[in-house]
Amino acid sequence: MRVNFTVNGRPQEADDVWEGESLLYVLRERLGLPGAKNACEQGECGSCTVRLDGVPVCSCLVAAGQVEGREVVTVEGLAEYARQRTCGSGKCDTSAKGATSLDDAQRWSAHGTDSQTGEGTELSPVQQAFIDAGAVQCGFCTPGLLVAADEMLERNPTPTDADIREALSGNLCRCTGYETIMNAVRLAAARQSEAV
Amino acid sequence: MDFLRPGSWEEALAAKAEHPTAVPIAGGTDVMVEINFDHRRPEYLLDLNRIGELNDWEVGEDSVRLGASVPYTSIMENLRAELPGLALASHTVASPQIRNRGGVGGNLGTASPAGDAHPALLAAGAEVEVESVRGSRRIPIDDFYTGVKRNALAADELIRAVHIKKAEGPQQFSKVGTRNAMVIAVCAFGLALHPSSRTVRTGIGSAAPTPVRAKAAEEFLNAALEEGGFWDNGKIITPSVAKQFADLCAAACNPIDDVRGTASYRRHAVGIMARRTLTWTWESYRGTAATEGAA
Amino acid sequence: MAGNNAPLGTPTKVTQGSQTKGGIGESTLRPDGTLKVTGEFAYSSDMWHEDMLWGQILRSPVAHAEIVSIDTSEALAQAGVYAVMTYDDLPTDVRHYGLEFPDTPVLARGRVRHHGEPVAIVAADHPETARRAAAKIKVEYRELPVVTDESTATAPDAPLIHENRTDHYAAHVTHPNILHRQPIIRGDVEEARSRADFIVTGEYTFGMQDQAFLGPESGLAVPAEDGGVDLYIATQWLHSDLRQIAPVLGLPEEKVRMTLSGVGGAFGGREDLSMQIHACLLALRTGKPVKIVYNRFESFFGHVHRHPAKLFYEHGATKDGKLTHLKARIVLDGGAYASASPAVVGNAASLGAGPYVIDDVDIEALALYTNNPPCGAMRGFGAVQACFAYEAQMDKLADKVGMDRVEFRRLNAMEQGTIMPTGQPVDSPAPVAELLRRVKAMPLPPERQWESSEGADVRQLPGGLSNTTHGEGVVRGVGYAVGIKNVGFSEGFDDYSTARVRMEVVGGEPVATVHTAMAEVGQGGVTVHAQIARTELGVTQVTIQPADTQVGSAGSTSASRQTYVTGGAVKNACELVRERVLEIGRRKFGTYHPAWATAELLLEVGKVVTDGGEVLADLVDVLEDESVEVEEEWRHRPTEPFDRHTGQGFGHVQYSFAAHRAVVEVDTELGLVKVIELACAQDVGKALNPLSVVGQIQGGTTQGLGMAVMEEILVDPKTAKVRNPSFTDYLIPTILDTPTMPVDVLELADAHAPYGLRGVGEAPTLSSTPAVLAAIRNATGLELNRTPVRPEHLTGM
Structure with a gap:
């Protein structure tokens, strides 16, 4: 079909x-x-x-x-989605980011300095916070967690720890023990509130 | 496999009449697992997502008509006052992502004894509105579950809505799982106080081949409450009454040993949950009664 | 260019704090972080190729059976099916593989030995086509009796899992269904027992744990024009895979080119091969790229698990609390194939006494062959099971002696200079007592945190969202545990790694390129390699090349060894590159300044500087258009095998220690547990990347928590079939099950190791489980001799 x-x-x-x-x-x-x-x-x-x-x-x-x-x-569209949300309707360029070429993604090679803010790729606040807080290890759970965390912060910009845990209880991570994920979401919430 | 996409309820009924083996799929939270893991290869999938009315609910005088596909998240967020037991049960369903997709219709269609909604529906009192091209009927929840993962639906029928009695007293729901979130019930228990009829109803999940009520326990408790004038005097239920109620609830179970727990643990846990939920609801009832008395 | 000669004539003092940024000791961020948060990082299951086919494995539905016949004709006749292969279609006589020795059939021949063993493979144009075709393969099984534990496996008439064994362990075991046995005997236990005022015995059961990495086994094999194959794969050790794959395919190793793709966690579960050979076979047979991705159900059959164990322990102590002796017997279930079982036995035996001073020891550890699922490597590797038992013993013994449980441990704690039961002296810091002191000194979390103005917050109570208690039946308990884990490969294994480092000027800036075959499985090795290169070569820009088999072996990402061994190799290669760069500098500029000949020279912030801080040259000027490249193997100091009969020997290169304090709240009526806090203190020698170190400790701690209260593969003892191969019934901790985990990191350097570092990854997994169990015992007063503990154990149901 x-x-x-x-x-x-x-x-x-x-x-x-x-x-x-x-x-x-x-x-x-x-x-x-x-x-x-x-x-x-x-x-x-x-x-x-x-x-x-x-x-x-x-x-x-x-x-x-x-x-x-x-x-x-x-997750591929998350940064743009977050950007448009921040800009508000009508104000920003609405062209969506292109889909990732798999050829490019097939062999990754890390260049230069580490994953710092503002380096090349535009990231949503929650994506940047995951990097900064060390919430990414193997990274397999990361895309799902990012989508879930971003949506929670959209609904609830000032979550308590229990709120974060409840909102992310459907996302398993096997590497981190979740502590750095908690830190990342707290960080994203804090940065978000500073930006407002 | 064929994918049927009816755009309206009538089209869905027609499709189901034409293809009685078609498997309805709404939230997909049961069906897709079976497909992904190659446990099931239905000839037809009947998608109900395009039928908007299944996502609607109406709050009536005495009951709530809950569309079959209303997601658990909506029940939690919007119907906590009218359907507190079901709202609590909805909150224990799997994960936020699943609660955003799954609804009571799916629980009823699958009729797994572990479905979280069943104990709450049994305790509250409900009727399942089912329909086929032949017509519509309402099946009392007590008659709905007919066997392990079997229900009273005819092959050409679809679940349209559930009519659930609006709470007129406190309701509770508890579920035992071996994890603090995202867990299938080892066993579950729902309890609702119905002050106007001076009755208590219960529902037990995952502790018998089907969801069941603990009828002997209800009868015992109804009599004990009546006898002691508890509904009027709002006294604390005596520990011996609570214990006997709990024991009778445990006795209503007919559980098995499986990977999720032992039969004897299930019986035990249902008893504990029965006692606790009775305490919580009764305390709440006393509190409300006291407030009303003062007012 | 004016700047060219400026530094030569006018040496400048390097200002304070001008060390190269992003070097070791800093919490630099992951180089793959951006790709991982944008979804662009290509995991092995993300591989895609034009015209690729999908592979599917048909697995045995029974645990032990003779295969009477296999009929693939109907499957082959399906439209869209390109190949169906069984044992008979294998291209060479090499038809088995294995980590230690090749006892595992690539495809079953005549017999299956465990539930889920691969029997046939299919390639088709869509996964569903492949599944339907696999379902049409007709296999006739004649079931055989199963052996599932020590008594059935070693019965005189027990069916032999492997007949006519020729492996090098076979000669030393008392029954062919015993895979390997290692005694450790030191001192005189009988004599020591007579000195004991208190004796405590216990029989402990440790369940079968799964690594449960999230990225399923998967990969893409692409046939090449030269008759070889390119394999994109998630593994822990590329070269070990290669050594096992190439002979089965009948190809020389250089024609099997392997590239590490993104790895979604490993934890030991990717040490053994899974779909590697199957994908290559199908690709070579069909001439088309073949992708295989297990689903979660298959993943439970696709890798080995942590050995379940029975442990029998007897400890003695004097009135004043000194341990007298240990007699222990550890029976590990290795399942149907060897995998890493012999090494797991060696660990369980040699670390079976724990981090304590015990002079008189008699330990026997063995692994069985059974029809249960094969078991092998998982984080902690044999030391985990033993730690569960000896830590339970320590609590019991402390109680008998009448001492505080932590003080009792501290009194008997090993330290630098202690002689292990293997006779090996502990020759680097062993701050066991200090770790216990620190973890005990941390403030306890407040009581009844679940109480709020709006009533009980169920999310913070046992049962969580399931609303089982509002405080009823809830009792708090506190427990402690400490453990010892070896770092690196032991028992005489030639444990080395290879690094290739290149330095050149790119875009007017010195750039280092690091190429190793190290499997980045999430641990952050790539981050650390860049840090090492910055520290050693004084550059900012470091490129980490993808791991592949175009460079020498890095050894496995396991045994807490990669930062030590591949980190050591990178450091070593960087040092050699530095020497070569300085040689170039001396040649070019040596005559300008005497310090080139006399001072100790370093590379800092893109410059050659003296140890006094004088700048001699820009690296850009030294290198110009030259590039310096070194590829070199590096090994840690050698170890030796344990004596077969006494277990004596210099078997381990380094030890790693962690201690935990667990605080739990137990709903004693329902038997539900909420872990409130899991505090950890660990010595890491030197934290090369503190953020990653803490991440490893918290992650390892959480896997130990899972083992304590929920994680277990259940195998039916009558049929040896796995009963819960899914994430619905094999539960791992969610974020609501996981507590806050304060971490106290000690850095006591090990003089033998690069930068003084100590392997980090595994130790926290050891002590976490027994600490949680101790806390539950403390809350409930129950003995609890098995893990994981289930609600029925806590309620006596």
Whole structure:
């Protein structure tokens, strides 16, 4: 079957989709957007979290056919999504960032200095906070956590620790023990409130 | 596999009539797991996401008509006053992401004894509105669960809504899992006080082949409360009454040993949850009664 | 250019604090951080290639059976199927692989020995096509009786898991279903026992833990024009994989080119091969790229687990609290294939006494062959199981003696100079008593934090969101534990790493390039390599090349060894590059300034400086268009095997110590546990990157927490089948299960190690579990001799 929907502000069409395919599979294998991750494919880990019409969901549990005509935001579009939110409607350039070329991503090579603020890639506050707080180790849980944390901060700009834990309780991380993730979200919240 | 995308409820009923083996998919939180893990290959998937009315609810005089696909998040956020037991149960469902997609219709359709909504529905009192091209009917929740992962739906029927009695007294829900979040119930317990009828209703999850009520426990407690004039005098329920209620709730279980827990633990835990939820609801009832008395 | 000769004629004093930024000791940020937060970092499951096929593995549904027949014809006839392969289709006579010795079939031949063993592989144009085809392969199994524990495995008539063993452990075991056995005997236990005023015995059970890394086993094999194959893969050790893969394919190693792709965690679970050979076989058979991605169900069958264990311990102590002796027997279940079991046995035995002074010791550790899932490496590697047992013993013994549990440990704590039960002296700092003191001295978290003005906050109570208690039945407990872990490969293994470092001027700036085969699995080795290069070469710009097999082996990212060994190799290569750069400098500029010949020279902030801080030259001027490159192996000091009969020997290169204090609240009626705080003190020798060090400690601590209260692969003892291969029923801690984890890092240098550093990753996983168990015992008064502890254990149900 064919599925048409919007990803990160850009219309997308997927063809020859098997009816049992998940949104996650279509994003990763058909649209070249592997940011949403395939850790459990049973809704238990949150690594595939994307926003579907604004709502965080596990993309592994959304049938591809169900997204027809709907809007999806993945981690690849998170920085732009956050930027537009900050700018407010109408004020900013709304061109969505292009999808990542897999060729580019296939072999990464770290250059120069470390992941510092403002270096090359534009990041959302929560993305930058994850880097700064050491919340990224293997990074496999990171995209899902970022989408979930960004959405929580949108709803609740001044979360308590218990609020953060509750909002992120659907995202498993096996490396960090979550302490640095807590720090990252606190940091993002603090920076966000400073910016306002 | 075919993917059916009805744009309206009528189209959905027609599709289900034409393809009775079609598996309805709404939140996808059960169906997609089975597909991803190759446990199930339905001939047809019947997508209900495009039927907007399934996401709506109406608060009526005595009950709430809850669309089958209203996500748990909405229940938690919007229906805490009307459906406190179900709102509490909704809050224990899996994770925020799952609660954003899953709804009571899915729990009922799957009819797993571990579904979190069941004990709350049983305790509150509810009817399931189901429909086919042949017509619509309302199935009392007590008659809905017919076996392990089986329900009273006919092959051509779809769940449209659930009519749940609005709370007129305190309700509680507890669930035991071996993790502090995102966990399937080892067992669960729901309890609702119905002051106008001076009755208590219960619901037990994951401790029998189907969700069940602890009817003997309810009858015992109803009688004990009546006898002691508790509904009127708002006294503390005596420990012996609470204990016997808890024991009868535990006795209502017919659990198994599985990877999530032992049968004897489930029985034990249901008893503890029964006692605690009775205490919480009764304390709350006494508090309310006292306030009303003062006013 | 005016600046060219300026530094030569006018030496300037380097101002204070002008050390190269981003060197060791700083919490520099990950070089892969940006890619990881934008979703662009390419993990092994993200690989994609034009025209690629999908591989699928058909696995045994039973644990032990004879394969009577396999019929692949119907599967092959499916549209979209390109290849179906079984044992008979393997290209060479090398049809087994294994970490220590090759006992694991690439595809089952005639017999399966555990649930989930690979039987056939399929390549097709879509994963669903491949799954349907695999389901059409007809395999007839004739089930055989299973052995699942010591008594069934070593019964006289027990079915042999491996007949006619030829491995080098076979000659030393008493039964062919015993894979390896290591005694450690020192002193005279019988005599020492007679001096004991108190004797404590215990029998402990340790469940089967899974690494549960989030990135599933996956990779892409691309056939090459030269008949070889390019493999993009997530692993812990590229060269070990290569050594096992190439012979099965019948290819020389240089034709199997491996590149490390993004690794979604490892924790020991990627030491063994998973889908590597299968993907290559299918790619070479079909001439097309083949991608294989396990789902979570398959992942539970796709890698080895932590050995479950039975541990029998007897300790004695005198009235004044001194340990007299230890007699211990540790039985590890290795499952159907060897994997790393022999080394796990060596660790369990040699570290079985813990970080204590005990002169008279008699330990026996062994691993069984059974029909259970194969077990091998996981963070802590044999030391974890032992720590659970000896720490429970320490509490019991302290109670008997009538001493405070921490003071009892401190009284018996080993220190530098202590002789291990293996006879090996501990020749670097061993601050066991100090770690315990520190962790005990940390302020305790306030009581009843869950109380708020609006009533109880269930998120902070046992049961969490499930709303099981509002404070009823909740009792607090506090527990302590400390552990000892070896760092690096032991027992005489030639443990080395290779680094290639190049220095050149790019864009008018000196740049260092570091190339190793080190598997970055999340631990932050890439961050540390850049820091080392900055410190040693005085550059700001460092490029870390992707890890691949175009450079020499880095050894495994395991055993807490990579910062020590590959870090050491990078440091060493940088030093050699520095020497060469200085030689160039002397040649070019030596005549301008005597210090070139007489002073000790360093590279700082892009300049050659004397140790007195005098600037002699810009690196840009020294190098000009020359580039200096060195590739060199580096090894830590050698170790030696343990004696087969006594376990004596200089077996370990370094030890790592951590101590924990756990504070828990237990709902004693429902048996639910909330860990309130897990404080850790650990000696790391030197924290090369403090942020990463703390991250390792907290991560390791959390895996130990999981092992204490929820994580266990359940295997049916009657059928040896895995009962919970999913994230629905194999539970790992969520953010609501994980407490605050204050960390106190000590830095007591080990003079033998680069920068004095000590391996960090594993030690916190050891003591976390027994500390939590001790706290639960403290809260409940129960004995609790098994982990993980489940609600039914706490309620007697």
